[in-house]
Amino acid sequence: MEPVASGSIVTLKDVAAASGVSISTASRALDERTASRSAAAAHVRKVAEELGYRRNSFASGLRRGETRTLGVLVPRLSDTVMALMFEELERAASSRGYFAMVATSGDDPNDERRAAETLLDRNVDGLILATARLDDELPRRLRERKVAHALVLRTDGVSPSALGDDEVGGYLAVRHLVDLGHSDIAVVTGPTFTSTGIARLAGARRALGEARLTAREEWIITGGYGIENGFSAGEALLGRDNRPTAVFAANDNIAMGIMAAAHRHELKIGEDLALVGYNDTPLAARLPTPLTSVHVPLDQIARTAIDLIVEPGAEPQVRKSMPSLIPRESSGAPLVHGNGK
Template structure:
């Protein structure tokens, strides 16, 4: 690999002159600058990112830790993070925790060795755990996404799941449905709790009661929705509409309903949550609550940059508003 000394010899100048040209640290005549740049090109010279990072104490690199999941929601958010990093001239190192505390700790240690400027955590499977690793890096900027209680200080980016659950349920009520059920996410998780609270609040505001026989808990995966539907079906009488608290479970519900000869939306209306890209290609296309996934990713990157600029400012919670996306899985009751 070529060095500045090699370039200096090739261009017939001093090493300090090469340094001034490459780092633009002092005026060098156009003729000499051209010789140096041509020599660097001919020798395939690339400036050392490590040396530059040591000098500036910045690597222009962020780390992101995600929980492994078959849910494409994670991938769509990561895409927003990566794209915004690229637009701003930052690199992104992505690590998969698989929901394991030890693996998260090891990944953070690895990222610190890479001298990342900040971390984005999207690991709701570790919600509420004490992550003592951050006690060792108190000055490291950290942003958490789609997470509930945390035991360390950090900025948070999330969607307003309470409002989203309310909007979903209100849409079913506006379509004339009186018998409403809900397949929740795992209720130990903050976002699942908030979506279910939104469901109950909408019913309460409409002077309607929650029927406990029409409430089942899922796991935010297709299998969870599939199994929850069959538990509902085993009880006998189904509601006319279901709020399923994410799109993955809604897919499982539609699959189970089709197997059981129940037509969507003629016999059962369904509304999901997340608005995954694949939701509009389902048959029928899924009515759902749109989460601004690209904006979630962008907001996380911006929060890290703001923290780097103002490390002593108060920690913030940035909450983005969901909205209804109407498609074909909700019918009106006349």
């Protein structure tokens, strides 16, 4: 293999010559979209690496009318689930030869629209939205404009969507508490404008119904997904004589807020109050009382979202990944007398 002159830019022609193949063969071997596993392609890639060749994906994408870039819109990156989701989307996009860039929008629909337009102004090949509301106009507008897009973690039921099966997840959480002997079970769920909030509550109600338990409406609390929302709900539920013995919190942030409220009321999680969270964030297993939580396969959801954009038109358009329950100390041991009081 002849060395390339020091300081010069290594071209595709240089790689082809050093590999002993044609320029078109070298180009195909280095195209991340095809990722050929043949021995010849592997040889070309090895030579390219030794020469220090860098493929200009942006320029080649422009020639095809693509930028190989995807825009990801999340409410906020301070939310652990959203940050983890973006990391998984970034990895999944990279494996398909795409670069992912993120923008945040908060919960305001106008800010969401502006953030989406900012990403589109950068000629992204598609948008992935983790912001969808059931009353959100943005997915409809994207469909009308024929903009490639996918919703992630949430769905409006129409646009291509990749998410966990939230109804199954809510069912698993409450079924676990029922199986431990609890009958006085509260549910603290997310906003009613999100598919997650509605579906997790529906699953919880199904588990209660199967056990012939009636959910007390004062023990069903809807609100935001922040720790402060969980603390407020915990205060409302635990600051009374007639309190639940178990709580399903529809995400781990809510669960941590309820833990703080329980501590304030001198209740021990796992003994005086059983608690189940949702999403199984990394902190859940490392809390002073490790949190039982519903695990959602974010990596699988991310790969599905990328597929929905890269391979549009495949059925079904709304694809759900199966969650699983991870039992830990916060849900406690089975009750002996049913209601734990």
